[in-house]
Amino acid sequence: MEDDDSFKTCPQHTISRLKGNMTMYKYLGFWNIKSLHEGTILARKSFKAKPSDVLISSCPKTDTTWLKTLAFAIVTRDKFDGSTTQLLTTLPHECIPLLEHDLEKVEDNHNNAGLFPLVATHLPYTSLPESLVASDCKIVYIYRDVKDVIVSHYCFLHEVVKLFVDDVPFEYWDHIWGYWKASQERLGRILFLKYEDMKEDPTNDVKRLAEFIGYLFSIEEEKAGVVENIIKLCSFENMSNLEVNKSGTHRPEEDVSIENRLYFKKAKDGDWENYFTDEKLSGTGLVLK
Ligand code: PAP
Numbered sequence: 001m002e003d004d005d006s007f008k009t010c011p012q013h014t015i016s017r018l019k020g021n022m023t024m025y026k027y028l029g030f031w032n033i034k035s036l037h038e039g040t041i042l043a044r045k046s047f048k049a050k051p052s053d054v055l056i057s058s059c060p061k062t063d064t065t066w067l068k069t070l071a072f073a074i075v076t077r078d079k080f081d082g083s084t085t086q087l088l089t090t091l092p093h094e095c096i097p098l099l100e101h102d103l104e105k106v107e108d109n110h111n112n113a114g115l116f117p118l119v120a121t122h123l124p125y126t127s128l129p130e131s132l133v134a135s136d137c138k139i140v141y142i143y144r145d146v147k148d149v150i151v152s153h154y155c156f157l158h159e160v161v162k163l164f165v166d167d168v169p170f171e172y173w174d175h176i177w178g179y180w181k182a183s184q185e186r187l188g189r190i191l192f193l194k195y196e197d198m199k200e201d202p203t204n205d206v207k208r209l210a211e212f213i214g215y216l217f218s219i220e221e222e223k224a225g226v227v228e229n230i231i232k233l234c235s236f237e238n239m240s241n242l243e244v245n246k247s248g249t250h251r252p253e254e255d256v257s258i259e260n261r262l263y264f265k266k267a268k269d270g271d272w273e274n275y276f277t278d279e280k281l282s283g284t285g286l287v288l289k
Contacts, residue, residue: 025037056118057123057179061153073087074230091250099129139189141183193205202231
């Protein structure tokens, strides 16, 4: 079987962290932590995708949290509004299951007709389960200025791991490239969203997103301000001030549990300029602007 043939785990990359050691595994060219590596193998073996699934995909720290928040608000807008939505009390990452971590929840959604079709993943295109590629389901892919991705990663890991690790594997370009190449072959099935464009004109991208995943806003909804309400609900200002996102913990039972607030840092374009300062660059010969 393909999985068995290509099952090459290399627990050779170790990052010291506060509680014990975190071992990274390389699989099909990309690194992952143990639990997500094992989840990937499981998903590739047993996940049976449906054509109606919508995959929300991204490389970490490209603003998956915002995309998940918007997608969830769009597909559940008939059932809940801004005062009853689960988003007020639950971290967006827990509203949409992660394929390589929450396979049981994804399958529960499959078995319960009426539940939404959203599935999230950080997997590179080449590691997706074959059933998912074969199903020709739709994929939404978000990307962001690489310099802000590096800073977002740095700050996140600094908080989680409590030290800066300068050899953390960074596979951003390969991740984007895999989905981009696939989008050339699967015309109309993969939507690319750019974080900076989304921030500049959220209305346009939210409408494109809704239409792409099959939840087009009606003229009446547009007139009634439903699009603007969803944008306001999912905004950084609103989400980062909710109690659940200020004080909750994501996956508290696990080895690598994460404080929810770390998913809401600053959401500022060009924050990298505050890190890659002239002082730090002086003498290196590296010019960034
Ligand atoms: P993940 O890969 O761990 O899921 P991801 O959501 O992709 O993280 O990236 C986190 C970024 O999204 C943070 O950016 P920053 O580090 O530059 O601040 C976070 O602030 C930003 N973010 C989270 N929620 C929102 C939102 N509602 N609107 C805009 N940006 C957001």
